[in-house]
Every structure is written in structure tokens, then in C-alpha cells.
Amino acid sequence: MPDRKTAQAAIEQNASIFRDNERIVGLSVKGTGDDARIAxxxxxxxxxxxxxxxxxxxxxxVQRGKRTESVDVEVILQxxxxxxx
Amino acid sequence: MSARKLALRCLEDISGINNSVVHNQARRLSTRxxxxxxxxxxxxxxxxxxxxxxxxxxxxxNEASIQxxxxxxxxxxxxxxxDTAFRVYVDKKKPLDQVANPAPASVRSAGGQEVITDVVxxxxxxxxxxxxxxxxxxxxxxxxxxxKVDGGTLACVVRSRQPGxxxxxxxxxHVLANSGLGSRGDVILQPCVRDGGKRKxxxxxxxxxxxxxxxxxxxxxxxxxxxxxxxxPVVIGYTNAIRAIGLTPSGTSTRLRAGMRVQIVGxxxxxxxxxxxxxxxxxxxxxxxxxxxxREIRVAFRKQVLCSRYxxxxxxxxxxxxxxxxxxxxxxxxxxxxxxxxxxxxxxxAFDVELDI
Numbered sequence: 263m264p265d266r267k268t269a270q271a272a273i274e275q276n277a278s279i280f281r282d283n284e285r286i287v288g289l290s291v292k293g294t295g296d297d298a299r300i301a302x303x304x305x306x307x308x309x310x311x312x313x314x315x316x317x318x319x320x321x322x323x324v325q326r327g328k329r330t331e332s333v334d335v336e337v338i339l340q341x342x343x344x345x346x347x
Numbered sequence: 348m349s350a351r352k353l354a355l356r357c358l359e360d361i362s363g364i365n366n367s368v369v370h371n372q373a374r375r376l377s378t379r380x381x382x383x384x385x386x387x388x389x390x391x392x393x394x395x396x397x398x399x400x401x402x403x404x405x406x407x408x409n410e411a412s413i414q415x416x417x418x419x420x421x422x423x424x425x426x427x428x429x430d431t432a433f434r435v436y437v438d439k440k441k442p443l444d445q446v447a448n449p450a451p452a453s454v455r456s457a458g459g460q461e462v463i464t465d466v467v468x469x470x471x472x473x474x475x476x477x478x479x480x481x482x483x484x485x486x487x488x489x490x491x492x493x494x495k496v497d498g499g500t501l502a503c504v505v506r507s508r509q510p511g512x513x514x515x516x517x518x519x520x521h522v523l524a525n526s527g528l529g530s531r532g533d534v535i536l537q538p539c540v541r542d543g544g545k546r547k548x549x550x551x552x553x554x555x556x557x558x559x560x561x562x563x564x565x566x567x568x569x570x571x572x573x574x575x576x577x578x579x580p581v582v583i584g585y586t587n588a589i590r591a592i593g594l595t596p597s598g599t600s601t602r603l604r605a606g607m608r609v610q611i612v613g614x615x616x617x618x619x620x621x622x623x624x625x626x627x628x629x630x631x632x633x634x635x636x637x638x639x640x641x642r643e644i645r646v647a648f649r650k651q652v653l654c655s656r657y658x659x660x661x662x663x664x665x666x667x668x669x670x671x672x673x674x675x676x677x678x679x680x681x682x683x684x685x686x687x688x689x690x691x692x693x694x695x696x697a698f699d700v701e702l703d704i
């Protein structure tokens with residue numbers, strides 16, 4: 263199971279997947295020890311029926327040396343987009 | 348009906364949410380008043396203190412000390428009891444003989460059921476006025492902006508780590524540099540444009556430097572939304588004592604952890620607190636697109652700090668402080684539920700500056 267560093271590396275290695283999704287407004291790592299996962303913060307009025315939210319993968323691969331691991335992705339409804347204030 | 352529901356019903360009746368009940372109640376009470384003893388009217392007397400006439404009306408609500416009404420547990424001698432009470436919030440508790448219209452010891456619902464009251468001291472409530480005034484000397488927390496920007500907040504005064512007499516105000520790029528669309532020398536105003544700042548009368552500084560955004564569509568290349576403006580010390584006095592709290596930052600700190608409390612003084616929110624939720628947050632925030640004026644482009648940041656919401660529009664640029672008064676960040680973005688700040692070390696390193704303390 264991935265630790266937080268692995269989950270962080272997974273965000274960076276899969277940045278394009280997350281950056282291309284207009285509903286994603288932020289990313290963080292949740293969980294501790296071997297239970298780390300990627301938290302994807304989304305802004306959507308109707309997340310359950312939103313294809314953009316639906317297209318967010320439930321796991322992403324991460325390369326650690328020669329090994330490939332898998333990191334879980336958890337969707338968090340942010341409620342609204344971030345804006346400069 | 349539970350005691351809490353009964354108390355809430357009383358609250359609705361008295362606050363006028365249920366106007367028809369209040370109206371009917373008042374009518375019934377005025378009828379009763381002619382034939383019933385005061386104790387049988389809407390409010391019963393408290394067992395202590397001078398006699399208080401039960402009026403059948405809500406005259407006691409006009410007492411200047413009352414700040415609000417609510418429902419909660421009865422607190423006796425500083426200890427919560429098991430009783431539900433109709434709460435009367437006052438700015439300051441006073442002896443009964445010094446109150447012209449004291450709150451009654453109990454109130455009755457329209458149905459005649461009685462609920463005890465509890466007078467709770469909460470200080471005086473005031474509207475949270477944003478800091479939109481003209482402030483000299485300049486101080487962290489006041490409103491500031493580039494001439495083409497609505498407004499934001501002055502974080503603090505900084506100086507170069509290299510020898511030099513110049514002093515700069517620190518805030519966000521989207522406050523002082525029009526999100527990177529401004530040019531060196533552009534006029535910076537205090538008060539900000541939104542608060543009526545004028546180019547000739549309110550110029551306090553000129554844009555000196557900003558960190559240009561990297562608009563790359565891959566990765567999270569940005570770390571700060573920050574800019575500096577050069578103060579003319581001959582014209583403008585300044586201090587680093589943060590307005591409203593009077594505290595001068597005691598230094599900077601990079602020690603951040605989830606759960607720690609942070610505070611700002613912002614142009615819109617005044618003094619406000621939040622809690623750190625994530626110390627390695629990657630944020631994607633829309634900014635004006637320099638290649639397509641009038642449109643926005645998503646700018647991605649790494650190494651950000653996500654907090655519970657402590658800010659509002661106009662607080663951008665506010666210095667974020669730990670509860671011990673150390674500068675930990677530069678506020679720049681928020682959503683309906685959260686606020687986000689840049690780490691202070693990344694901001695200061697970007698310009699090779701330090702706090703002027």
C-alpha cells in the first residue's frame with residue numbers, strides 16, 4: 263500500500279490527468295502510513311451525474327524505481343471553485 | 348413537546364418569525380392583563396431582585412443591553428445544567444436594580460407553556476466593517492491595490508536582505524501587479540480602488556516586482572502569488588504593527604501542521620481565524636488570461652496551505668500569522684468553504700526580502 267510520499271509522487275506523475283479536468287480545483291494527500299490516497303477536490307453542481315467528475319480515475323499508477331504501484335483517488339466536493347480574493 | 352422545541356417556539360413567537368402567533372398572543376395577553384395577576388401574564392417574576400412588572404408586551408426587548416435571543420442549556424454558576432432555556436444575550440450583565448426593563452425569569456409560548464430564561468453575557472455585537480478607510484501611517488491589514496485592480500490587503504512592509512534603505516509593501520500579484528499584467532512603476536493606491544482610492548491623492552507606492560505566473564498546462568509550476576511595491580518613505584509613513592490587533596510579527600515560521608490555528612487581518616474580514624487542513628495542497632485558481640484579455644486561465648500552484656475558511660473577497664494579500672504571532676503565509680485564494688495561502692518562506696525567498704522588524 264502507498265505511503266504519503268508515494269501518493270504525492272502519484273499526483274506529480276499524473277498531473278496532466280488532473281490538470282485537464284476542469285472540475286478539479288485542488289489536490290492533496292489524505293491518510294497516513296500505508297493508507298495514503300489522493301484527494302481530488304472538485305467543484306460541480308451535480309457531481310453524481312457530471313461526466314467530468316465521473317471521468318476521474320479511482321486509482322492512478324505511480325512509478326517507484328522499477329516498481330509500479332497503484333494509488334487510490336478520493337473525490338472531495340469542494341462546493342465552489344477557488345478564486346483569487 | 349420537548350423543552351427545546353418549546354423554547355424554539357417561544358423564540359419564534361417573540362422574534363416575530365411567527366407573526367400571527369405573536370399578534371394573537373398579544374391580543375390574548377392584553378385581554379388577560381385586565382383580569383389576571385402579573386405572575387399569570389406572559390412573563391413570571393424572577394425569584395430574586397426587585398419586583399418586575401409583567402407587562403404582557405415585550406418591552407424588555409427594548410433594553411439597550413440586549414444583543415440577541417436564542418435557545419440553549421441553562422448555565423448556573425458557570426456550570427451547564429440539564430434545563431433548556433430561552434437565552435437572552437446581553438453585552439454585559441448588570442445587577443437587576445440597574446436595569447430598567449429586565450428580562451423576565453421565564454417566558455411562555457402561545458400555548459401558555461413556560462420556559463425559563465437565561466441571561467448570557469457576550470459583549471457588544473457590531474457589524475464587521477471592512478477596513479476601507481485611508482490609513483496613515485500604512486499598516487498591515489489595510490486595503491491596497493494597483494490602479495487597475497479592485498482591491499486587496501497590504502500584508503506587511505519588507506526590506507531587501509541586501510544592504511539598502513528601500514522599503515516595500517508586500518501583497519499578491521493579483522492585488523499589486525494586476526495578476527502580472529502591470530508594469531514596473533505602476534501606481535499603487537491606499538485606500539484601494541474599490542474603496543475610492545484616487546490616483547493623485549492616494550498613491551502610496553509604485554509597483555517594483557512580481558513573480559510572473561507560469562501558465563503551463565502540465566504540472567503545478569507556481570508557488571506564490573506575490574508582488575512588491577516600493578514605498579516612498581519621504582511621503583508615506585509605515586508601521587508593521589498589524590491594525591486591529593496591534594501586533595508586530597515576531598518573525599517568520601515554516602512550521603505548519605494540520606490542525607494549527609492561523610489568523611489574518613484583512614481588508615474585508617478584519618481579524619479572522621482559521622485552521623490548517625492540509626500543508627501540501629495543490630490549488631488550481633483562475634486568473635485573467637494575458638493572451639486573451641477578458642478571459643480566464645487556470646493557474647496551478649504547488650506547496651500551498653489549505654485552511655478552513657477565514658477570508659473573503661478583498662482579503663487577498665493579508666499576512667497569515669500563527670497563534671504565536673509569527674508570519675507563516677500570504678493569503679491569496681478562497682472558496683465558499685476554504686482559504687488558501689502561500690508559504691511565507693517561498694514568498695520572501697522569491698524576492699530575497701525579509702520582514703522589516
